[in-house]
Amino acid sequence: MARIYLCLAHMSGKEQQFIQEAFDTNWVVPLGPNVNGFEQDLRTFCGGERPVVALCSGTAAVHLALIACGVQAGDEVCVQSFTFCASSHPVTYLGATPVFIDSEPDSWNMDPALLEQAIIERKQKTGRYPKAIIPVALYGMPYRIEEILAIGRKYNIPVIEDAAEGFGSRYKGQVLGTFGQYGVLSFNGNKMITTSGGGALICPDETARERIMWYATQAREAYPYYQHEAIGYNYRLSNICAGIGRGQMTIVDEHIRHHQHIADLYRKAFDGSRGVLFHDNPNADYDSNFWLSTVTVSPDIHIAGEEHAYEQAIQGAVGGAAGVVHQAATLRTDCQPNDNIEALRIVMDKAGIEARPLWKPMHKQPVYRNNPAYVNGISEQLFATGLCLPSGPMVSDEDAKYIIDTLYAAIR
Numbered sequence: 001m002a003r004i005y006l007c008l009a010h011m012s013g014k015e016q017q018f019i020q021e022a023f024d025t026n027w028v029v030p031l032g033p034n035v036n037g038f039e040q041d042l043r044t045f046c047g048g049e050r051p052v053v054a055l056c057s058g059t060a061a062v063h064l065a066l067i068a069c070g071v072q073a074g075d076e077v078c079v080q081s082f083t084f085c086a087s088s089h090p091v092t093y094l095g096a097t098p099v100f101i102d103s104e105p106d107s108w109n110m111d112p113a114l115l116e117q118a119i120i121e122r123k124q125k126t127g128r129y130p131k132a133i134i135p136v137a138l139y140g141m142p143y144r145i146e147e148i149l150a151i152g153r154k155y156n157i158p159v160i161e162d163a164a165e166g167f168g169s170r171y172k173g174q175v176l177g178t179f180g181q182y183g184v185l186s187f188n189g190n191k192m193i194t195t196s197g198g199g200a201l202i203c204p205d206e207t208a209r210e211r212i213m214w215y216a217t218q219a220r221e222a223y224p225y226y227q228h229e230a231i232g233y234n235y236r237l238s239n240i241c242a243g244i245g246r247g248q249m250t251i252v253d254e255h256i257r258h259h260q261h262i263a264d265l266y267r268k269a270f271d272g273s274r275g276v277l278f279h280d281n282p283n284a285d286y287d288s289n290f291w292l293s294t295v296t297v298s299p300d301i302h303i304a305g306e307e308h309a310y311e312q313a314i315q316g317a318v319g320g321a322a323g324v325v326h327q328a329a330t331l332r333t334d335c336q337p338n339d340n341i342e343a344l345r346i347v348m349d350k351a352g353i354e355a356r357p358l359w360k361p362m363h364k365q366p367v368y369r370n371n372p373a374y375v376n377g378i379s380e381q382l383f384a385t386g387l388c389l390p391s392g393p394m395v396s397d398e399d400a401k402y403i404i405d406t407l408y409a410a411i412r
Helices: 015-024 033-045 058-068 089-093 112-126 145-154 206-216 239-249 252-269 339-350 378-385 397-410
Strands: 052-055 076-080 097-101 132-134 160-162 182-186 199-202 276-278 293-297 386-389
Touching (some): 015 239, 052 058, 058 132, 058 182, 058 199, 058 206, 097 112, 293 339, 293 378, 339 386, 339 397, 378 386
Parallel strands (some): 076 097
Antiparallel strands (some): 052 199, 182 199, 276 293, 293 386
């Protein structure tokens, strides 16, 4: 059997048509008909009310949203700790400080009670409220958005939804990214749809959209020559990549249904009765796209080879991340998956199945060791016991059965 990856892009067959049109009309720059068309497709998909700016990455979208919310050097921003670094790094780009907020156990996302505690205590300590709040749709799961929005309104703090992993996920029928002041989307090569690399920012209105567009195109002024009165960024999506996105939008609903179908297979197989539990929607208000399906494994479950976990340093990075040149300094760290999780990852890898640990909480990352953090232990517990399973459009029912059988066979 061929290797089964976590989530690989699947083409619709129409991408080449849009790309060819770009070449035929010589639109091979960060603007053009495909960019405009892709933005309109995204706007329609997200309900039609809010304008969208297509950008070169989801990270760029976070960065520009922070700028639009007035975040500057010396400010603080409340960021979900249980996430990928792209949610917090843009805060540091601006010279501001991420204040990390731990998770609640149902959605695995930002805990509203800890968020409010952090806001109150940061005001007492610094004399100022944080300038923004960034909840994250971890693996596609919606956050407790109503409570987070209410806290934002109470303290007059804008909410930037990081829905990079949650494209097409809904809360009470409404698409994620359309609740807060801004909504971040990502179209990296492993996301629900891809532009090979890219992202987008959902804006509150046309005035905000124009401001974001201005920053994303080097903040150029309207002169017959280049004049800049503010620092801008080269963040627009290319017309070529947008062509891929337009093709992908023709099958986005199909992709979401497939991810949810694979999740249903895992849900039935990993019901907790044998020590492995699927992470599901907390209730009927939540409608995750299940970008990645995740499970937690009881610490009492033992895996073949568990006694040899972390004995050898891996080469590069798990998942084959490009550009990894630093070798690990130690075999173990002070916050890592349990030995049975690492052993299970190795078993799956040898069986041709890409499985991956959950995100390591940002408040346990060495680069953020000195940052304020409001924690309850939830994200560290989940990181110690959780695993991501292949979930993408290339995963067949046969693949899912093989994954399930391989996982259970590893238990000794």
